[in-house]
Amino acid sequence: MEKTSQTELLQLKSLNLSFGGVSALNQIDLSIYEGELLALIGPNGAGKTCLLNCINGFYKPDTGQIKYKGRDITSVPLRNRAHLGIARVFQGIQLYEGLSTLDNLLAGAHFFIDYNILSAFLYVGKAKREEIRQRRKVEEIIDFLEIEHVRKKRVGELPYGLQKRIDLGRAMAMSPDLLLLDEPMAGMNLEEKEDMARFILDIHEEWGTTIVLVEHDMGVVMDVADRLVVFDFGQKIAEGTPDEISKNPKVIGAYLGVEV
């Protein structure tokens, strides 16, 4: 598993974020290295989603700095961070439910598809070529995630487990360098969880995508992660390999003791 480089893809420097006196993130320093699968764990309300939202640019930290590929992106707006290669799978379902599976994925690739409104009206030439090119790319993801059979179904009508997979597919269609997964296995049965874990590992290994995985299920996390970071009450209380974390008394006290 030693394919993790020592180059930092993302650096968070003393991030602070609070909501009306409640500190959601407290002096967070964290580096994410290129090609690693980093798991972010911690009890409910620990600030995991908030951290992802800061990386995405949905929340702006009160103080602190975010560097991505060596560049300060602290004040780059949400939408432009997607263009920089930061993709997100949300907690719960946040799909475009009126679109088919195929169209959800194509919508993920939206900003790669390059043609203007006039050719869209005529749907010839460049528009058609671009659509076919993206279709090819998206079909690879559909094969990979084994969702061929629901390709043309409206996603709103599909079961939860499949929707979650499509959510992952849409993020993959953004060709991300950094993939942020917020509890992608929550609410799934064991089999679905295993499938999802396998997909995440495969993305990590075949595509070499850097992944931040927020997850409650310790068993899964210990299996798949290269490195773990533990949050509690907005603070980073531990960081290390799965082995180190499982032996860390602080973690056992704050989290493992309760959960396992």
Added chain:
Amino acid sequence: MLKKPCGTFDETYAQDMSVIRTPYRGGLLILLFLFLFVITPLIADNYALGVMNLIGISVIAMMGLNILTGYCGQISIGHVAFIAVGAYTSSILSQHLGWPFWATFPSAILVSGLMGMVIGLPTLRIKGFYIAISTLAFHYIIVWAILHGGDLTKGVWGLPCEFPELFGISFNTEKKMYYLIMILAVIGTVLAFNLVRSKFGRGFVAVRDNDIAAEFMGLNIFRLKSIAFIICAMYAGAAGSLYAHYLGMITVEQFPLIDSIWYLGFLIVGGLGSISGAIFGVVFYRLIAQIVLFAAPMISEALPFLSVSGVAGFTQMLFGLVIILFLVLEPRGAIHRWQLTLTSFRLWPFPY
């Protein structure tokens, strides 16, 4: 969109994306073409042609509203105002400057589109219900402008507008207008069909279904909403222009606010966010009005205690009733029900 019957597979993505994917669809399109351009002109009398002409113009208007409301999810109750802008632009240019149809028509589209851009601007800040209210305000601004337009709009008296003339042909009969209107309606529908299956169409639905997720995915929400507003207004402008040139005379009363509501209502009846649903909605809308028109004299004969105006109010009541029925029974529109029927039919006899 129609699904393919089981057992039919596509060879290439280009083929999969093409319009005529099954013989069924090809056949349907040929039938539709024959109906529109061969059978109807042969058998329809002037009255029927007149109804068809109104349907054709409304289809063009509905295509625009469907893109804005059906696909992009932004509710507009100013649609008729945009139609009025198109109609008055055409009449003013035709009447005061003597411009021919080929110049007034695109001008109407352009002017209406510009207004759509301006009205769409506040969407940067406001959402949902508030957008609806701002389009309502727009309606009253336009009505006020028409009434106080002096010589330009001739206030309450209305403006005449020349019949269209193209390639030396004057479209001065119902039948000639019928060809012009239907050709433009077909073109408008094909363009809308292409747009909604393009990246823009997907973007519109993304904004409608989950604008926050869409922004995480790098979509420019504001730009997409603005584009939807502009296109919607352009379709309305085209419909308005045709309406003015077809009627030969327009007044402000021809653009009542309630029609904007009916457009929205029958878009829901047909099926929001579906091209065929939008067409179905329009046809239904115009046909109900016709049925009431025929039935009204009979009703007032049978029930003499109802006044004439009471019977005339039937149309509006029936519109309301139909919309309520659909909202309760099939909120996803007639087209959805039709597709369910079609799907079960195609899988027959093996419904797995």
